[in-house]
Structures are given as C-alpha cells and as structure tokens.
Amino acid sequence: MEYSTPLAEPSQDSASLIKRLAGPSTTKAGLAKDQTEINKVIAEASKGSKFYENEKRKDKDLTERIARILKQRDELTKGANLPKIERAVDELLVELESTRDLTQIIVHVDMDAFYANVEMLDNPDLAGKPFGVGSLGGVLTTASYEARKFGVRSGMPGFIAKKLCPELIFVKMHFSRYSEMSDQVMSIFRQYDPNMLAAGCDEGYLNITSYCEEHSLTADDCVAKMREQVHQETNLTVSAGIAPNKMLAKICSDKNKPNGQFHLPFDRKVITAFMYDLSIRKIPGIGRVNERLLDSIGIKTCGDIYAHRATLSLMDKQFGLKFLLRTYLGIASNNVEPYTREERKSIGAERTFGTITDKEKILKKLDEVAVELASDMGDRGWAGRTITLKYKLDNFQVFTRAKSFDRWVSKKEELFNIGKELLMHEWPLKLRLIGLRATKLKDLKADEGRGIKRFFESAQTSTSPRKKPKLEIHHPDLDSGGAEPKENQLDPDDDDFPESMPGFEEHEFEEAGLDMDLVGGEVGVESGLVDREELEVKDPPDSRTNTGQGMRVRPKSTSSMQTSTSSTTNPLEDKGKRKPHSTTSSSPTKPDAGPSKHRQADEFPSKPGSMVCPICGKAQDTDNVGFNAHVDFCLSRGAILEAQVESLDLRGKGGGKQSGHGKVAGKRKK
C-alpha cells in the first residue's frame, strides 16, 4: 500500500514532465488550441536537449520528494489524535478570522501585455498580428494576445514559440520606451494613491480608500476612471482587481483581463466562497512545485485546505499551515506602501553565454560580471560583506559558493578575486553562466540621506538631542511585520561615526524603546497574532506583509526618542491606513513630516519636470518618487539586451506582490 499512492504512478511522471516543459505560465486562460496539443509540440521541440534532460531530472527529484512526503505523512498520521489536532487548527482559524480587515480598498493594477502593447503603439502594423517581444535566439519577454492563442508565452524560448506559431513576428525590445511609458502610467496611479506600491514596471498596488472618500466615488467608479485616464493619456490598457487585501486584489485583476476590472465584494461570506473553488495555483506564492506537493496530499483548491488541515498542521514546516489557513479564509496583508531603499537585501549580476570550458575564457567572463556588478554597486551606492558566486553547468545544474568577510566589498578587483577564489576549487568546468551577488549590504548613500534628513529636521524642529539607544532586542520577524525600524538607520548621530568598524553593523539598536501595538484601534484589525506566534509563521510569500496587516511597531512614547524619527512623531498618520493625499500634497515642510520611509525622494522638495535622468539623459516629468523609480528602471535595464522576463500577464498571474522589487537590475550597458 505504501507504494501505490495515486500520484506515484509512472504515467504521472511523464504527465508532470510535459506540464513542466510547458513552462510556469500555463495556468492562463484563453487558449485557442488545446493546451495538451501545445504541450506536445513543446515537448517535441525540447526532446533531447540538455535543458530537457535537466527538467527530466528535476521532475524525477520532485516525484521522489513527494513519495517521501507521503510516507512521512502516513507515519505522522498514524499515531496522531487527528480530531484533537483539527480542533486546535479550528481555534487557530478563529484567531485568524479575527484579524480580517475589510475596511481598506485595495486595488491591483496590471498593464495588459505591457511591452507588446507599447510596441504596438509605435508600430500600428502589429495590431492584430501574433508577435513576441524578444528574439528567435533568446526568450520572449511578452507575447501579443494574438500570439497567446497559439500557446506562445512570455519566458518561452523564441524557437519554441516559432514552432507553435510559424507566423510569429519577433520584435526587438526598446527599454527606454517601456521605461517612459511605465513612468507615465505609474504617475497616474500615484494620483490615486501617492503611496502606491509598484510591483515591477507594469503592476502596482494601491489603497484607494482615502481617494474614494475624498472624491465621493465608489471603488468601481474610481478604478474605472483611473483606467480610463491611463488609456486616454497613454493609449495603453490596464486591468484591475478591487478587494480588501493585496492577495485578493491580485487574483481579481486577472479575472477580467485584458482591459477589465473585477470587484470582489467586501463580505466575509462572499470572500470565503470565492476562495473555496479557487485553484491553489492561483495563489501568489504557490508555483508549480507547491502545486504538485499540495496536489499529492489531496489539495487542489483553496477549499481543500480545510479538509486536510490536520495533515498540514503535522507538516507545518513543509507546507506552511498559517499561510494556507489565511489563504483558505482569503485573508492577507492590506498594507500598501512603496519600497524603500533600506529594504534591499542583495545586489548582483549574472550572465549566460555559450558553453565554455577554457579557464582563461571563464575568468574573462567572471571579470565582465565583476565589472558589471562593481559598476552597479558604485552607481547605486552599496557595498556587501558576503559575496556569492553562482555558476550554471553546461547541463543546466546551478551551484552557488559564498564567502563572508569582515570588510565591505564593492570594487571590481575584489569581486573578481573573490569569485576566482571561489571558482578555483570547482574545476574543471563546462559553464553556461556565471554570476556574482553581494549580500549583508551597507548603504553607502545613507550618510548622504542622513545628512539631508538632518538638515530638514533641524530646520523644522530643532529638537533632537538624543543618543542612540542601544538595545539588543531584535525581532527580525517583526521588521517584516510592516514596521519600519529602518527608520533609525538614517538617524543623525550616526554620521559621527562613519564606518570605522567594518564588521560591525549598527542596526538592532532601533528596536530600543519600541513596542508592539496593534493598530487595531486605528482601523485595524489584524494584529491579533502579533506575538511570538507570528514570529514563527512561515508564510511563504509575503510573509512580511501578510503578518503586517494592521500591525505596526511603534516607539514607546518614552521621552527620549522622538523628534527626529519623523515617523514616530505622528502616530495617527501611520502608513497603513493613511490618507494618501495628505502625504504628497503636503508641503515639504509639513510638520508631521512623516514620511516614514526615508527614501531620498521624500527628502527633497518636488520639482516635477526639472529632473534629468542621469542614465538616459531625458528630463523626467514626474515627482520624486517617480523619478527614483525611473532611474531605477533605467539602471536596471541597461545591458540586458535579450532576456529578462518582465511583465507578463500571462504568467499565471500569481504573484505579484511584493517580491518584487521587480526591477531588474540589469546592468548598465556595455
């Protein structure tokens, strides 16, 4: 019996492999041809390639992994008191339910086939034709809707797309155009929520609660108006999802795509019913692998989660019980705010090339990557203490080798030497890719920002004598909870001690005097689980925001720290449920000055139109946030001439959210 699990059959193997080859974005709808037919063509074209062999290996590994999981499940289930476990989970569900917040109107906006539609704008002849943005020899970043009917997907190699659609037209990418259009569109979105969270160059999350109130608009009308404005001003179409949290909004934006919107009623019963029949694969964070793992224990839809709650509880580590329970309930973070520089955790560069084995040539590639990374780190102001080498063999297997230092690394020579050292041991090699990445970052622009910030602060409130509290309480998980400890990193005082000590980091101290409190009062709701439990939650994606729902970390109102940490000054203005408008429109000298985030942009008075992008040289008609976004985008695209899968509404749509800083930090050109 133990052998014959439903999924362990041989036929399943090939089936899953075929599906795997079809790519990650196959959950889409609107396919003219039979998906199985398409998959067949793809499998046929792939057969025998090294890529295919690697996929086969991965599929086999996954199948074995599933077998182990099922075996473990049977063992765990055997002696367990299932009814008791279920009761415990039910209690947890009640607790989670108490955190549901239906007060915020969250919108996920998603540009339809972004790159493709921009190309169509510039070349109307493409209208109605199947085309892909990318090259025959590389991968497609986007496919026109016509092309999608043939099964062509973003991320798909050009030659396979060509097999699916012989008539397919390949259009070269034009980054600067996408960047311009992205800036334009994002600026419009920001009119509805200055705190919009950009998720890549073609997506964003907005909290339009305040906007709707202030303009006496229904959410539907507001979103329709916004979409219409985008269309009027850019000739591009956008789809949107309206829901009480980011996950739901994301899922909803896919409902009526392209050029449509979907509003999920803000009603607990409707929401849970909506989730019940939803394929688990639609959930941001659940990809092909987790879909298979969950399927193996009988979970195909979100509704199936409940019936298997005991198993999920027993195997919490592998599946993430809390995350799935929230998903089952349709509960997720509704905290919307822009990414900040301080959130960056790593910066890297990598490059693929035709297989090479010659040591000299490999080192030359490593050198190129080192140059790229050093340049990028220099431009953006970062140094790192841990350097990770990544390489992909000729057979597509990927490996990483890391080394940490007690000094800050950022120069090309250092990067190269470290990479060379790490590569040394691995010899000989047949490589197709080499990459370098720096982590444990230090923000070299912090001083700059700090100085500026200090200037503004002293100009406004001269009070701020304080010393940095040193504390050790540090709750990493809480950082992600949505608070912004980072605030303190910019604190004045610190520049007195430039970095004398390499290995030493100043962080943790901010927690001093901090106190968790639920913003429940403010609106919130959530927070119920803030305590330590939350700390162990392993929500897959989004954990940072998931737990952040309505939760905030605030400094205790102890006398000592306040003044300078603007965000702490005005509790009522906290970010989660704030009023969008007040933030941007307020003058630079607003007393509450509460930009909780210290993005540099917030530090300067805004002078729309007066700024020129240092990368592309074009004047940017946008605000500071938009300007920063533009520069980031420009920096990021630079060199990658081909590949880089960016926008695609094609992909299963799942996602979004946050991970993304999106952007691509590509490198600035060559």
Add this chain to the structure above:
DNA sequence: CGGATCGAC
C-alpha cells in the same frame, strides 16, 4: 552560515 529551492516578474 552556506547552499539549494521556490516563486515572482
């Protein structure tokens, strides 16, 4: 901590 995986765009 280092390494592998997964997921997103």
Add this chain to the structure above:
DNA sequence: CTATGTCGATCCG
C-alpha cells in the same frame, strides 16, 4: 543551433 536576469524567502544541515 537555441531555454534570462534580479531579488526575496525559506528550509536544511
């Protein structure tokens, strides 16, 4: 022929 690049999160040993 031909299958990206950048980044965050998590789990495991």
